Amino acid sequence: MNVPDDLNYTSDHEWARSEEGGGLRVGITDYAQDALGDIVFVQLPEPGAKVSAGDSFAEVESTKSVSDIFAPVSGTVTEINQDLTDAPQRLNEDPYGEGWLCVIVPDTDGAEPELLDADGYRKLIES
């Protein structure tokens, strides 16, 4: 499974990439997309939505099941990947690139998010 070194991860199989300007770009991992199978539908929050760390804020559906996506941090959704409406298969094809889900700007007064580094996430999925 592909686990890029420069990302942070949750134990629920989301990744987060720090962007210039303080936002976090968020998606699901290669492991997650492989386990889900062919993804046919993605339900994303509206830009401006407030999300809380660990709470479900999006849904991804494959031909076989529905999965909740959990927010890696508390904050505000500033951008969503509109392309996924018509091309949800991007999550399977390119989970760390074109298959990104949204950008969340973390709350400034929020607690520091507890995310895994690449080694920590590798250990999790190999155990």
Place this chain on the structure above:
Amino acid sequence: MSDPGTDLRHSPLDEAHRVLGARMVPFGGWEMPLSYPSGTIAEHQACRAGTVAFDVSHLGTVRVSGPDAFATLQRTLTNDLAKIGPGRAQYTHLLDEVDASVLDDIIVWWVDEESFDVMPNASNTARVRQAVGGTDVTAERAVIAVQGPQARAQLATVVPEAASVGRFRVAPFSWRGEACVAAGTGYTGEDGVECSIPAAAAPAFWETLMAAGITPAGLGARDTLRLEAALPLHGHELGPGITPLQAGLGWVVSWSKAEGFRGRAALEKERANGVRRLLAGLSTEGRQPPRAGAAVTRAGERIGEVTSGNFSPVLGHGIALAFLPPGVTPGTAVEIDLRGRPVPATIVKLPFVEKKKD
């Protein structure tokens, strides 16, 4: 790796699936391929455009033979075997004596004058054997379903005898000296041939199909394909409390045969009183898959429940089967509750996807 499937039965093709990188899942007491690395949608499209092969060895084969075989099946199952003959196949039901529920839906291969291969769903094999007797020969063979518009042409490059079997016909054929059976049956809404191969020879037969360029397909694609074709799945559109008439399968029931069938009295009552619900097709605009158990509402009132639903790879939107009051006709606007969100849907004629005309 530990084997999570130690209590599960395995197909003679199990090793071949693992070599192909299949994702294996438990299904009806068996561990079978859900999909191969190309994925469910690609496998689905391959079956609508070319040829795929499914391992359906988990279906049971109950061999009923002898001078009483015809009479036993004829008085137990709903369809009329007298309408066909040796060398033909028939879709039929086994009903509950008391309430005419469909205990199983079955394909019968009339292999030879006094020999029938009765093919139940995996988890209903014991129940069907109890009803019709016979010998469970499931472990002795693999069944491979070769399906798709190019299925016969592709199969002909491997075994022409099997490829030429007619629709709903059954014919023995020989492959590398092994006695096999081909039937012009399937569960995808496409043309195709199902081949029963002795277990020991089955991996080599499968290999030959793969070498001929046929795409392997798993249970995931089998389910989306049968749904587009509006073919019922036991446990969803058929099962406890569901009669053939409610499922819109009255044609499977012979009222005229002298032998009757198990559950006839109960079904006759429903026929006289009219069904209280009927299987209908629903179509949504978006891609979100409707799921089994979702409530169907009309003007805020609950009128039924989805039995199967998914994203249709061919149509590009959601489709579902649901039991609704009999008066709800195609064109009616309803809503399906999908995880708390009401999604607009329209009643449509079945099947959702028609076989392409030749």
